[in-house]
Amino acid sequence: MSTSKVTPMSETADKPPSECSGEGAGRLSLVNLMHLAPRCGAKTRAHVPCQAPAIRGKRRCRMHGGKSPGAPRGSKNGNYRHGLFTLELAEARKRLRAIRAMIDDRS
Ligand SMILES: [Zn+2]
Structure with missing residues (x-):
């Protein structure tokens, strides 16, 4: 249309x-x-955005991974090595930095 x-x-x-x-x-x-409806922003072979309607709550259409929950997290992922860069550890580092900043402000 x-x-x-x-x-x-x-x-x-x-x-x-x-x-x-x-x-x-x-x-x-x-x-x-x-x-x-929100449109899919995946780049096509013609180098322009796909523009198909995106899956509800997602940013990609059914053909460009909108239905996929994504790669497995943590040790379930085939590329997992030592866990230093997992979301949990990154969050823990962030909290530690905030605590350190609070301590530095007091002294
Ligand atoms: Zn698409």
Whole structure:
């Protein structure tokens, strides 16, 4: 569908609800809402964003990893070495830095 077909629907949104009643108007507003859905930003082979509707709560479409929960965390990941860079340890380091900053402020 071209964008020129979308513009008349924005005019219907400005009209009072009495003029928008009826099955056809409801369907039009639903289509309008669907077009407002967040779009997938994955870069395609043509070097432009994919633009397909993104999976709910995600930033990618069903074809670009939107359905995937991501790589396994921690030792379940095949690239795991020693755990120094796990999210838990990074969080612990962050807390330690904050405590150290508090101590430095007091002295
Ligand atoms: Zn996509």
